[in-house]
Amino acid sequence: MGIDVGTSNVKVVVMEKNSETALPRVVSTGLSASQGLRRGYIVSPAETANSIRDAVAQAKKAANLNIKNAFISIGGAGLQGVHSKGSVLVSRADHEISENDQKRSISQSEAQLNRNSSSYLLNREILHIFPVSYKIDGEPIMGDPVGMKGEKLETETFLITYPSQHLSNLIKSMELAGITIDDAIAKPWAMSHTLLNRQEKEVGSLLINIGGDTSTIIVFEEGVPISSEVFPFGSNHITYDIARGFQVPLQEAEELKLSYDSDSSIKRKLTNIIEPRLSDIFELVEAHLHKINRVGLLPAGIIITGGGANLPRIDEIAKKALSLPVQLCQPRFCEDPKFTVANPIWSVAAGVCLANLSGKENSERRGITSKSIGNGAKKVIFNWFKKLLP
Incomplete structure (x- = not known):
């Protein structure tokens, strides 16, 4: 079971190995609205635990399994x-x-x-x-x-x-939700397992997850990650802009953002709100590529995922801003396109599962993983994460 605690939603994916095909199979999923988070940080572990409990309960019921152990993702503005x-x-x-x-x-x-x-x-x-x-x-x-x-x-x-404190809050939320953590993985590394194939990682690519309050990127070259950054802007900011521009409640603004099939005058107004905000995000991506001297040097281009990947014309806007190939990507399991979870919001939770189902091959690709435990959280974290130590 993989758990992705995001600013907007908690996503849970249950997967198992398929002995006949040697490819993983999605058994069930669970989704609940996130509570107790701000900019990807947990500010109220008790509220977040309720959201985790709800999403896990859905996945357990659908799978008809009593699962208590999970692999979790770690992300947010502090990554x-x-x-x-x-x-x-x-x-x-x-x-x-x-x-x-x-x-x-x-x-x-x-x-x-x-x-x-x-x-x-x-x-x-x-x-x-x-x-x-x-x-x-x-x-x-x-x-x-x-x-x-x-x-x-x-x-x-x-x-x-x-940040140690935010990691401690995530662990506390899982504990309150009755979850035992088997392993943990950074969100950008997790999503790369479902969204990038070996060739894309080798020749050079940038994967961006446009979430609710943040957008996370990870850059690959020669098969390994060489850079990563989290920007404090996500699709929720577009919702807020639409709510102000149309003077409507947030829920209606969210529906307008995703429908995009309104009459021409509304569509034009939506375009004038959505596209500048997306351009702002891709300007930050371009600045990052300048910083690492990779502007125009990623042959596999930009791969977009997360809830923000569902925004209209996002691929065209990214291509214009970055002058690189752009694709919108669904999760791909073991590089086989038929093994997908249709919506890109599941890419991190599925990636956490895949990273730990892949066994020896994955551990070689991810290099050496370590945990450096801060004094405040050391006793809590060590038993759960001791296998990450070299």
Whole structure:
């Protein structure tokens, strides 16, 4: 069972392995309106627990299963990506690089991050560490360094972190809802499992999830994530703009936003509200691509998902703003298009399941995952997440 707690909704997906096809099968889903969240942060764990309980109850009833354990996603405005580097001397006398050397080098990148910015991890937890590139004796190499020879191994890593307090609130909400957490995964990494195939990750792509209060991006190159960011704008802001522009209640504004089949005068007014706000979001995406020197350099282009992916003409607006190929994507399980959950709002919850159903292949793709536990939440989190430690 995968649980995605978003600002607008709590989504639950129950999946199982199919022994006949070796592909996963969606057993059931559950959906409830989110309570107790602001900008993706849980501000009232008790209220959020009620929403989680409702969505889980739907999924359990539909599946006719009594499920208490779950894999969860972690996201919101506090999710951050940061780069670091670590280096070690090769331990073997014959200078052959071992898996232990590789792990030590990756661990050193975390230590280096602490040395470079002693306060950065003071109130943050490391969710994932992805090795991005390697150097042996100062020379860049392609692929895995294990088995190669040299005196010094250097690793550049990409880390995804999250505020300790907000992680603690998410855990508390799950506990109050009667859920035992088996594993956790950052939302952008989770959604990549259902929305990107191997080729898209290799050649270069950007995946954007336009949620309620935030929009989250993750950039892939050579099979691994190289950057991620969360922007404080989502489809709810468009709803608010429509409510003000038409002077109607929020529920009616939401219906107007998604229908787009009104008469020509209303449609024109909607266009004048929706398109500028979407353009603002894609300007932030372009600024991020400038920052990482990837403008126009992602052959697989932009893949749009989340509830905001249902907005009219969003693909055309993105293509015009970013000058890259754009596609609207439904979840794809194991790269087989017939295994889909039709609406992109399910991509994160399904991705959390897939990341943990994929077994060995997935663990190799996701690199080495670690947890750095803050003092306040250490005792609570450690037992649940100890298997994420190297």
